[in-house]
């Protein structure tokens with residue numbers, strides 16, 4: 001492995017991109033998903049379904065959409081939103097309801113939490129941004145309590161009959177929208193390439209099972225371009 005392949009090198013490159021796009025991230029997400037992103041975040045929040053109260057964390061929280069939804073949905077729980085981008089967190093903290101969430105700047109590869117701290121863990125679009133998929137999920141297994149749930153929103157490489165059409169759409173439309181909406185084709189070319197190169201839900205599910213998660217399930221969204229996976233840490 002060269003130094004360029006280490007998770008931390010990928011991390012600093014990815015962090016730079018997200019620092020840069022924070023100001024128009026929500027707008028671009030709305031356009032690219034035709035407004036569906038908020039609905040998927042609600043489903044992710046619902047999938048962790050903790051017992052009353054408890055400790056919940058949203059990793060790669062970005063502008064905080066999932067964390068804020070959990071704080072709204074589970075008012076008796078303590079919700080923490082974690083991201084390594086200061087600019088993304090600044091946007092999250094300025095949103096209505098942000099006072100109900102504890103915001104922490106940290107790297108999901110090395111979480112500043114004790115073992116078995118959380119009853120539920122969520123994340124939107126974290127996995128394809130890290131070089132070590134197994135490592136980032138193991139770290140989540142470590143901080144999750146036995147019986148706790150994990151819920152993941154991710155992009156999904158196209159498959160099946162629609163694959164050529166969807167590949168074409170992602171390859172050309174995403175950078176074009178980046179150019180038109182955000183005047184930043186380069187950052188959204190990264191999004192396009194990381195989506196097409198990312199693992200299938202079957203592969204992610206296999207990694208989750210290999211780590212020890214059980215009851216692994218998933219549901220594809222938006223012509224198979226996005227996926228929600230969820231799983232439980234055994235008691």
Ligand SMILES: C[S@@+](CC[C@H](N)C(=O)[O-])C[C@H]1O[C@@H](n2cnc3c(N)ncnc32)[C@H](O)[C@@H]1O
Nearest residue numbers: 018060061062083084085088107108124125129
């Ligand atoms: C595409 S945004 C997703 C934001 C939010 N979860 C959502 O669904 O809208 C990805 C976020 O992951 C964060 N991120 C990527 N790698 C990370 C890491 N290793 N540790 C912490 N945050 C990370 C980025 O800073 C960015 O805010």
